[in-house]
Amino acid sequence: MPNSGSTSGLNFEELSADKVPVPAVVGAGEQVREVPAAGGAAPGDPDHGQGAQPKIDMHHHFCAPEWREWAAQHGLIDPAQLPRWAHLGAEDAVRFMDAAGIGTAVLKPMLPARYRSSAQLREAVNITLRSMMNVAQEHPARFSFYVPLFLDDLEASSWAVRRGLGQLGAVGVNVTANYGGVYLGDPAYDQIFAELNDFSAVVDTHPHHLPGGRPGAMTVPGIPNFMCDFLLDTTRAAVNMISRRTLDRFPDISVILPHAGGFLPYIAHRLQALGRFCDPPVDPAAVRHHLARFYYDTAGPMAPAATLLAHVPADRILFGTDWPAAPADTITDLALPALEADPAFTPEQLRGIYRENALRLIPQLATV
Incomplete structure (x- = not known):
């Protein structure tokens, strides 16, 4: 091909070990620092010790050790250059x-590399799928997984949909916002979206490098791309899907936008007012309709929720951590307390965000 390797959840070069501190999780096999869960729960108690239902994490990255070994053997990666997480x-x-x-x-699988052929890409996906299945089997009720898709290889993506959703029990697919500058919503992806629609699939998205950027390089010196560019990448994909009326044309898919939708909630009124200048023009009603139909995860930490809730029903918000790319103490000491203290959420809405909304979206998670 070669393949861009864009479906990774996060790009390893973007979050290299020397750019992102990992104070709570420092290396393979090392202990996670024992930090109390939000609400004073003791470590090792997924029920919080207070009768609360355990959370469902919808944004949890995973790099298969079998894939790392295979990719290193084929000269696709240098394991020493991967971030510690x-x-x-x-x-x-x-x-x-x-x-x-x-x-x-x-699990959101990460397998970023420039694959030399479609066959090599399929092998990488198959190795990753088998690894995630093994993890789920070895830890009953703790893990499920998405199928990684590389939409710049439509044939391999179609195979991965059939393999992962049709045969191996994946609960959805994971895609990135753009592939070589071609954003989700583009007609080039209609074939795959039609197949996903046939499966009534959950389509989990994740940002990537902005088009034209050099992998591993900061767009603005000193500012990691995940700080601003990732949010813009998600926003561009969401706006393009709105413009192309993706959710109308494929009504049986469910699309999850990470990081609370990037900048989308903050530009919703702007898009309604000025969408007529897009090509094709954006109908204000389509903006409102799509905003209410997307799902949004809380990985971030996300901003206070008032702006999001002005456009989005609370039952469309899903709990996500971004672990292990986000350090454990960032999640337990900052993100979780902020989420629980957010005055925009009622206790009932938080219960939905932590668990019930995910079960409505993916009922299989109740029987994992």
């Missing part, structure tokens, strides 16, 4: 989940 395994994840009161995590 990319070497963490399922046991590290379980310790973090117990500390944060998380019962189940849906």
Whole structure:
């Protein structure tokens, strides 16, 4: 091909070990620092010790150790250049989940590389899928997983949809906001979206490098791309899907926008007022309709929710951590307390965000 390797959840070069501090999780096999879960829960108690239902983490990254070994053998990656969190395994994840009161995590697979052929890409996806299945089997009720899609290889993506959703029990697919500058919503992806619509699939999205950027390079010197560019990438994909009326044309898919939708909630009124200048023009009613139909995860930490809730029903918000790319103490000491203290949420809405909304979206998670 070669393939861009854009479907990764996060790009390893973007979050290299020398750019992102990892104070709570420092290496494969090492212990997660024992931090109390929000609300004073003791580590190792996913129920918080207070009768609360355990959370479902819908934004939980995973780099398969089998994929790392295979990719290194084929000269696709240098394991020494991966960030330390990319070497963490399922046991590290379980310790973090117990500390944060998380019962189940849906794995977002990361396998970024420039694959030399479609066959090599399929092998990488198959290795990753088998690894995630093994993790789920070895830790009953703790893990489920998404299928990684590379939409710049439509044939391999179609195979991965059939393999992962049709045969292996994945609960959705994971895609990135753009592939070589072609954003979600583009007609080039209609074939795959039609197949996903046939499966009534959950389509989990994640930002990537902005088009034209050099992988591993900061767009603005000194400002990591995940600080601003990732949010813009998600916003561009969402606006393009609104403009192309993706959710109208494929009404049986469910699209999750990460990081509370990026900047989308903050530009909603701007898009309604000025969308007529887009090509094709954006109908204000389509903006309101799509905003209410997207799902949004809380990974971030996200901003206070008032602006989001002005456009989005609370039952469309899903709990997500971004672990292990986000350090454990960032989640337990900052993100979770901020979420629980957010005055825009009622206790009932928080219960939905932590668990019930995910179960309505993916009922299989109740039987993982």
